[in-house]
Amino acid sequence: MSTAVTRRQFAFQTLGVIGGTMVAGDILPLLAEAAKHKQVLRVAVDRDFETLRPDFSAGYTNNMLKRLIYTTPVLWAAKPRADGTLTYDPDTIEGRLVIAYKVSEDRQTIEFTLRSNAKFANGDPMDAPALKDSYAMHIANRGPGASQLKVSGLPSADRITVLDAVTLRLSLDRPVAWGLSNHGLHNGGSVVHAKEILKHATPDDPTGLKWLETRTVESGPFIIENWQKGAMMSLVPNPHSFEPSQLERIILQIVPDPSTRRIVLERGDVDFAMQISTKDIPDLTRVSGVKVTSYPSARGWWLGMTWNKAPFNNIHFRRAMAWAIPYETLLQVVAHGMAQRLRSCVSKNISGYMEEFWPYETNLEKAREELAQVQIPDGFAVTVPVSAGDAFDEESMVLIKESLALLGIKLTLQKMSIGQKRSLLVKKQVDMAIYDFRPFVPDVGYYIYWNWLPDSLNNYWGYANAEAQALGNEAITMAVDAPERHARLRRFQEIINGEVGTIPLFSEFDNAVMRAPVQGYVSYPDGVAFLAKLRLE
Amino acid sequence: MGFSSHAARRLMLIVPTLLGGSSLIFVLTMLIPGDPALMRLGNFATAEQLQSLRQEMGLTKPPYERYVIYLSGLLRGDMGRSWRTGNLVLEDLLARLPMSLELGFCSMLLAIAVGIPAGVQGAAHNDGLVAYGGKVYGILGVAMPIFWGGLVLVYVFYFKLGIAPPPTGRIDMLVVPPRHITGSYLLDSLLTGDLDVLVSSAAHLVLPVITLAFVTGASIARMTYTSMRKVLASQFILVGHAYGVSPRAIIYKFALKNALMPVVTLIGLQVGFLIGGVVLVEMVFSLPGIGRYAVESLLVNDFAPVQGFVLLVLVVYLLVNLVVDLLYSVLNPQVRHG
Numbered sequence: 001m002s003t004a005v006t007r008r009q010f011a012f013q014t015l016g017v018i019g020g021t022m023v024a025g026d027i028l029p030l031l032a033e034a035a036k037h038k039q040v041l042r043v044a045v046d047r048d049f050e051t052l053r054p055d056f057s058a059g060y061t062n063n064m065l066k067r068l069i070y071t072t073p074v075l076w077a078a079k080p081r082a083d084g085t086l087t088y089d090p091d092t093i094e095g096r097l098v099i100a101y102k103v104s105e106d107r108q109t110i111e112f113t114l115r116s117n118a119k120f121a122n123g124d125p126m127d128a129p130a131l132k133d134s135y136a137m138h139i140a141n142r143g144p145g146a147s148q149l150k151v152s153g154l155p156s157a158d159r160i161t162v163l164d165a166v167t168l169r170l171s172l173d174r175p176v177a178w179g180l181s182n183h184g185l186h187n188g189g190s191v192v193h194a195k196e197i198l199k200h201a202t203p204d205d206p207t208g209l210k211w212l213e214t215r216t217v218e219s220g221p222f223i224i225e226n227w228q229k230g231a232m233m234s235l236v237p238n239p240h241s242f243e244p245s246q247l248e249r250i251i252l253q254i255v256p257d258p259s260t261r262r263i264v265l266e267r268g269d270v271d272f273a274m275q276i277s278t279k280d281i282p283d284l285t286r287v288s289g290v291k292v293t294s295y296p297s298a299r300g301w302w303l304g305m306t307w308n309k310a311p312f313n314n315i316h317f318r319r320a321m322a323w324a325i326p327y328e329t330l331l332q333v334v335a336h337g338m339a340q341r342l343r344s345c346v347s348k349n350i351s352g353y354m355e356e357f358w359p360y361e362t363n364l365e366k367a368r369e370e371l372a373q374v375q376i377p378d379g380f381a382v383t384v385p386v387s388a389g390d391a392f393d394e395e396s397m398v399l400i401k402e403s404l405a406l407l408g409i410k411l412t413l414q415k416m417s418i419g420q421k422r423s424l425l426v427k428k429q430v431d432m433a434i435y436d437f438r439p440f441v442p443d444v445g446y447y448i449y450w451n452w453l454p455d456s457l458n459n460y461w462g463y464a465n466a467e468a469q470a471l472g473n474e475a476i477t478m479a480v481d482a483p484e485r486h487a488r489l490r491r492f493q494e495i496i497n498g499e500v501g502t503i504p505l506f507s508e509f510d511n512a513v514m515r516a517p518v519q520g521y522v523s524y525p526d527g528v529a530f531l532a533k534l535r536l537e
Numbered sequence: 538m539g540f541s542s543h544a545a546r547r548l549m550l551i552v553p554t555l556l557g558g559s560s561l562i563f564v565l566t567m568l569i570p571g572d573p574a575l576m577r578l579g580n581f582a583t584a585e586q587l588q589s590l591r592q593e594m595g596l597t598k599p600p601y602e603r604y605v606i607y608l609s610g611l612l613r614g615d616m617g618r619s620w621r622t623g624n625l626v627l628e629d630l631l632a633r634l635p636m637s638l639e640l641g642f643c644s645m646l647l648a649i650a651v652g653i654p655a656g657v658q659g660a661a662h663n664d665g666l667v668a669y670g671g672k673v674y675g676i677l678g679v680a681m682p683i684f685w686g687g688l689v690l691v692y693v694f695y696f697k698l699g700i701a702p703p704p705t706g707r708i709d710m711l712v713v714p715p716r717h718i719t720g721s722y723l724l725d726s727l728l729t730g731d732l733d734v735l736v737s738s739a740a741h742l743v744l745p746v747i748t749l750a751f752v753t754g755a756s757i758a759r760m761t762y763t764s765m766r767k768v769l770a771s772q773f774i775l776v777g778h779a780y781g782v783s784p785r786a787i788i789y790k791f792a793l794k795n796a797l798m799p800v801v802t803l804i805g806l807q808v809g810f811l812i813g814g815v816v817l818v819e820m821v822f823s824l825p826g827i828g829r830y831a832v833e834s835l836l837v838n839d840f841a842p843v844q845g846f847v848l849l850v851l852v853v854y855l856l857v858n859l860v861v862d863l864l865y866s867v868l869n870p871q872v873r874h875g
Binding site: 040042044047048050051053056059142143144146147148150187210213214228229230231232251253254255256257259260263264266267269270389416417418419420422423424426437440450455457458 | 569572575576711829
């Protein structure tokens with residue numbers, strides 16, 4: 001075989017090399033740039049971030065942002081599930097700002113040892129005095145942050161003592177079962193730079209909180225690079241953070257329509273999509289390049305009825321309703337199989353949940369027998385508020401309406417915004433409605449505190465039972481694993497489920513939907529993603 | 538009555554309309570059940586906190602006092618504060634208005650550019666294929682819901698064919714927005730010479746503009762067709778034909794000008810429809826305009842932005858109709874004399 005090179009071959013090869021170099025001269029820097037930004041996570045979120053105030057509750061998207069830009073003293077540790085995906089470990093609390101914690105024997109004192117040299121994004125020290133100031137600010141502002149701290153045994157800032165630059169002591173007003181884990185939540189646990197915020201106080205804004213609505217000094221692993229209101233936010237790693245992330249940038253793009261979020265994920269224009277409709281989840285599990293992980297969650301759905309008027313407060317009427325609910329149909333049609341049957345007056349998948357006190361299945365015969373013992377007029381009709389656009393609420397109520405129609409009970413569904421419905425619920429002006437709740441701390445006592453005590457804001461139905469409520473109250477202060485607490489929670493559920501205090505429907509899954517290369521997702525009890533833990537492979 | 542006195546009279550009428558409108562808006566939003574403080578606090582709050590926040594937000598004041606505060610604020614240009622965004626409503630609206638104006642203006646231009654020729658051609662060639670196509674378009678455009686049309690376009694051109702950009706906002710995620718001058722990405726990228734942004738923002742506007750223009754243009758086409766048919770049957774058109782004036786000149790020089798008056802009126806009225814459509818299109822295409830701002834605020838009982846949005850729409854609507862009225866009087870002098 002001849003190896004001689006002709007003039008023509010030489011000319012072509014030379015031109016090829018020159019041309020290739022010229023093109024590569026342009027392309028190589030681009031490739032290098034692309035490689036450099038390989039760890040850019042593009043996320044489709046459902047709504048704007050509203051406020052940077054961490055103490056206010058502004059929905060899932062906002063809470064996700066808080067977890068990125070504000071650190072907390074502690075957080076639940078992650079553990080692998082059988083399928084290799086990660087979830088929180090309810091028994092292990094690990095430090096973020098804190099490197100060690102000590103809980104006293106009587107569980108009324110918690111001592112935090114902080115990382116030395118921890119800094120806010122502006123370089124100021126994030127030490128024990130700064131953490132105390134942060135707590136004090138949340139307490140003084142009287143928002144949900146203050147509620148979270150109060151329920152953890154910290155009603156006032158004078159219960160917080162700075163022992164030295166890195167040691168803080170919390171003296172709780174009572175021992176609380178969830179006293180430690182609550183410091184991992186975004187409302188009261190988010191560490192803010194209180195001194196810097198106060199620098200922006202004005203006569204119109206004496207606490208600087210209006211400034212904090214739209215600006216902040218970050219303490220978490222990411223800082224805000226660019227925020228175009230209503231459109232997007234980009235974040236880059238906080239150079240002072242002690243929580244390294246493999247991501248170089250996170251772009252949170254606001255895509256309000258759920259079907260649009262789904263298709264941009266399918267096409268690969270985003271890496272992660274939040275709040276995907278449950279009805280789309282089964283389909284997405286079959287899409288190539290898309291990864292769906294479902295986690296049993298603590299978010300439950302119940303059908304509530306008022307205790308303040310007849311016939312709703314009649315035990316036979318309540319039992320009739322409990323027998324008439326099409327439980328399986330709700331699971332398959334409304335939740336598309338992405339939920340579990342719920343059988344108690346408290347959330348499932350949390351410590352203390354028991355389901356042996358709920359005997360009800362769908363049985364219209366038994367429902368009729370119960371209803372026969374109640375004096376209700378012919379053509380009895382109930383108006384039920386329904387949150388417009390909430391598929392679980394709307395579809396569940398339609399199916400329940402059909403089922404109750406077979407008993408001669410007519411439901412009129414009144415669609416309204418979620419805000420309007422919640423206002424009516426809190427004012428206790430609703431006879432019957434579907435409601436949901438997710439306890440941020442996975443503990444039944446915590447659930448009881450917010451829902452079943454006489455002054456709980458979410459005790460929409462005016463439930464009152466001195467024995468049950470006393471048991472609930474007692475459980476709050478006992479150690480999570482104490483046998484006497486277990487007994488109280490058991491009796492509590494026995495009483496309320498026995499009275500059909502509410503009708504448990506289903507417990508939905510948390511579904512994390514992302515492109516295949518996204519790794520490291522951890523499911524937390526509050527359902528809030530921690531994007532800083534993700535990476536692209 | 539001269540043109541200037543006619544214009545002044547029409548302008549003066551705007552003031553009481555605005556006053557009445559703003560009062561009506563206030564009353565209507567007061568009637569919406571819902572507690573903003575409750576939404577602000579979320580599920581993890583106590584009854585005392587709720588009461589305290591209600592006082593802080595001024596929700597415990599009697600309605601007449603709140604109305605006085607609202608009205609005196611409006612007179613100072615203060616539309617209140619959104620609890621959801623933490624900003625003054627006026628600031629929020631002004632930040633989002635350029636997006637909506639850009640979308641509305643481009644849509645209206647396209648609707649006029651398509652609707653008038655379609656109507657004219659339909660009327661001029663009554664039995665031809667063009668006329669038939671124009672009629673079908675007129676019916677389809679009016680019957681098709683905007684929301685559905687947008688979703689279909691996204692599905693076909695983005696999801697299936699992959700030739701449209703993702704419906705995720707005004708520009709590509711990795712493109713840096715232009716320096717803020719007017720707030721319109723098209724204009725700002727032109728003014729700053731930023732070609733990347735110009736291309737990206739124009740590409741992101743194509744489907745939303747087509748969605749809105751398709752429906753708006755259909756109404757314009759139908760009105761142009763009807764009006765042109767009427768004018769083409771007039772005596773003076775017959776005379777024109779008899780005198781041997783070319784068909785082209787008859788249609789474009791004589792008939793169209795006379796047929797335009799109802800079309801101009803319709804275009805003015807379509808502005809209201811366009812604003813309604815903008816709300817839906819902004820949701821489908823993730824565009825951060827005033828419509829989406831209002832809808833999202835309404836869902837969480839943030840009423841000040843809703844009041845601000847409706848008032849802004851009222852102002853725009855009144856101004857556009859003023860311009861249409863004045864234009865009408867230019868096209869037909871009998872209007873200002875009559």
